[in-house]
Amino acid sequence: MSCSMRSLSEDEDRYMKSFQLFLECSSEHQCMQDFIHIMLPDILASIGTGKANVNVMGVGSGTGKIDLEMLAKLHLKHPAVTITNQVVEPSAQQIHMYKVLVSQNPNLDFIKFIWNKMTAAEFENHWNQNNFKEKMDFIHMIQMLYYVKDPVATVSFYQSLLNENGKLLIILVSGKSGWGKLWGNFRVQLCNPEISQYVTSGDIKAYMDDNAVNYQNFQLPSQLDITECFTEGDKKGELLLDFLTEVLDFSSSAPPELKARVLDMLRHPDCSKEVDGRVIFNNSLEVLVVGRGG
Template identity: 65%
Template sequence: MASSFRSLVEDENRYLKSFRLFLERSSEHQCMQDFIQGVLPEIFTKIGKGKSSLNVIGVGSGAGEMDLQMFSQMRLKLPGITVNNEVVEPSGDMLFKYKVLVSKTPNLEYIHFTWNKMTASEFESHWKERNLDKKFDFIHMIQMLYYVKDPEATVSFFRSLLSENGRLVIILVSGQSGWGKLWRTYRAELCNTEISQCVTTGDIKTFLDAKGIPYKNYELPSKMDITECFTEGDEKGELLLDFLTEVIDFSKNASPELKAGVKALLRHPDCSSEEDGRVIFNNNLGVLVLDP
């Protein structure tokens, strides 16, 4: 990193622990579910027109909960459709959980799963080595562009795999969120230089605009209760601080000046509001939908 901090992604157990707490304290999954149920059905209608089978890639699908929700909406809009689904996920633990979820979910016979335990860049290399020309109707990248070295190249590669009426859906934190303000202010101190990490939809839109690539943009309101971050030594507060900064044991390892600055910014109206005595962080997400 640009500093001596260790990135939270280096400690999978602590990352997952803080991530689970983040999900408990935030409305992130709910706002994504609203998008899946409210916007994606129309997109599925367009990409499925005249087709009996769809090719899909989930990049960084995690344990698969959002994937299966998307397939449920796809099935409702396109009854009788079959799906060839490439799952790209580097975590063996997440892939195992995905497979367990599939085994426990009825009526998925219409989906054929291909499991790729690899990163997005490994998948790209593998694909190019095999010189495959298969095209895909729907590709989704949910909260994963933080973990690639070159998000612009990653977007360009997966967009190149789209079929004529295909769509690429990218979900990241919004450039207008508290995350965006935090990263713009403390990128040099906090962000890992080996991966993009501090990327928002604002960064991707700048790239797309420069290339003249059209897209649709959706803002998904989301919030997170970070009140315990301001109680020194609170276990949950420390985990949330680690998640917000993406640094292992941020409170123990940050200088007093950096720690005070980050906490002050997290409470600032640009990042958070106060509701009934609680500090509520702006966790808004952005969605970009790209054509071929």
């Protein structure tokens, strides 16, 4: 990353604004909800069998909206069990929003929440230093492996926490998405490896294939309207560019030649298509599901 550019994750307020705009302009949450309602119940079918309590962990849970939808599906599948839910999230702002969401829902008395204001790496150190032996029945890592130093090692550690019938669910951008093409071309220029990584589902699948780890995978088609990114000075477009590149104030801090190349790539048919005069970015995701022993 150029010394004139800073990672978007260094400014939490700007990150949250760009993230919320991304959600408004994309179909990401809708495709996740479709997955949760249609495919997740079958994935969760075996994890609560014969148990009075199920241990769940969300790594990078954010504001909890997706977490609570998954917990509701788990409860429907196993209505007799209680749930202990470990929340691992470094952002105090997002944990607060998660707690507000919980407080607004009176029907969550079957869940015990344990809050861990930590990064995935900090939680791993905390777990190892305290020599915890507890095992998890369901761990989910949604769109968070970009923010760990070693995504493969992180997957390996959390997989090791699974119970015999436990499941680790990972959601990442697809290697065939516009993200995959963008970051494949501009990894060196845009990525600060101390803060964020270029990683797609393809990278994690390659690790699993190389290590004979069995997994299920599901494609989640998704798209993002990035039309305003091509209008100089458009505030909405600038926020979306920040989110797409993971660079704080990308429009003003990126060298002009790099900015022009990134915009050309975003408009390229490998990344986007034009529909009724709008530029629609391929934001497709992939779900990977793995058990304790692969």
